[in-house]
Amino acid sequence: MFIRRNTFYLRRTGLPFSTNVSPADKARAGSHKRWTRRQRKSAWTDGLSWEERLADAVTPLWRLSYEEQLELKQNSQQKILSELSGSLSADLRSDFTAPATAKPNFPVLSVLPSPVRDGYRNKSTFSVNRGVDGNPKTVGLYVGTGRQGNIVCVNADHLLNMPEKHKLVARCYQDFIRLSSLDPCLLFHTGGHWREVTVRTNAQGHTMAIVYFHPQMLTAEEVAVHKEELVEYFTRGPGSACRLDSLFFQESTMTRCTHEESPYQLLHGQPHIYEEVLGFKFRISADAFFQVNQAAAQVLYNTVRDLCVPVTEEGASQSKTRGTLLDVCCGTGAIGIIASPRVDRIIGIELVEQAVRDATHNAALNNVENCEFLPGKAEVVLPALMTQLSFGAGVLTAVVNPSRAGLHPRVVRALRKQAAIRRLVYVSCKPDGEAMRNFTELCCAPDQEKKLTGQAFSPTLAVPVDMFPHTPHCELLLLFER
């Protein structure tokens, strides 16, 4: 049975944060008194504090012990994989005969735990909006939704997955925007400027902060004054307690802008921070993808490497020829670079150009010479690559790690059609979503109508990895063979 934790800790940094409230802030707070009363009432009708409601939204498993969390995740992965087995049993393949309720007909290993359970996040994004007291210059995370019009921004100091450094930067940013003469940008069309702040840290504690700002009608000279104030605050003012290694600023008029759409402006410090995983060093740019839990990423990548290129007890690659590894949706190249000593050649494919530049840089940084990274959509690049390259009798393995949207059907078709691929590892952060469609397309009997030709794959092993303690999310590694 699950035990409800009876301690809910609220930690404060103890820093002398400013209590200055401008007359404009007071007026705003006054005009929101009724709103605040309503929000407060609704918060307490379910008997939960705002902090508990936020924890329930962001880390819904926080009341459970870690063992209970792992049990829950194991059961949910088991259920997803049973559904996969069930849907494959409807197919003509004779070795998939399990009914929908049966256990998966391939081994599912126990969830590999995260070596770090609390404060594991290396990247957090904090919003700016009305807090519990109605102050619109509150930095935290949301309870409620925009659609229901009941958003409340709650400080995230109590969240178990949040490291102290991220909380500190968020509180300093709140202090800074409360001192600023500019308004926060709550809704794009109603004006205001200060938006979210993203904090990235590495295992050594190096810290990058990225402040998002809506310029509205301000001139470049006017924006420059506020950028200077921001730098002053974080380098010589109270914010210097954060010891930022990098401070970026992005003027953005949309929810999300790429570097190409609106450049990340380096206001202070280094352009990158670096993270080390399994002895390899990775450069992290302001907008690059990197696994959010560095310690668990080591477990994940180690397992992915072993599934892609198993080694014998003597440490030699099992394959007669070491072959080629296709790293589809390779991000900044982590999987390919880490697997590179075990194969002859790595070919990575990635949509985001900056990530491809990072991947190329990371290969050179680690003196890895057998990797190449191709920019573009996998659905365009991979089919062309499959027709251009000749793999002869060489071993060809694929690892795919798409975002939640899963793989485009053209990618699945190209993988199936390439007879040289005998082994395929699918890394999914949401296996019950679009990835499930990919799994069935990889394993179903050939279907000319859907252009699913080539021999079907079979799932042969599943390994869940917990990258996100206190949340229901779990990374799933699924090995397919044929």
Ligand SMILES: C[S@@+](CC[C@H](N)C(=O)[O-])C[C@H]1O[C@@H](n2cnc3c(N)ncnc32)[C@H](O)[C@@H]1O
């Ligand atoms: C979950 S991340 C994995 C990155 C990498 N494997 C890692 O472990 O760091 C998914 C990556 O897929 C990329 N991506 C998304 N859609 C894509 C597409 N259609 N073609 C190629 N890459 C894509 C994203 O830019 C992102 O870098």
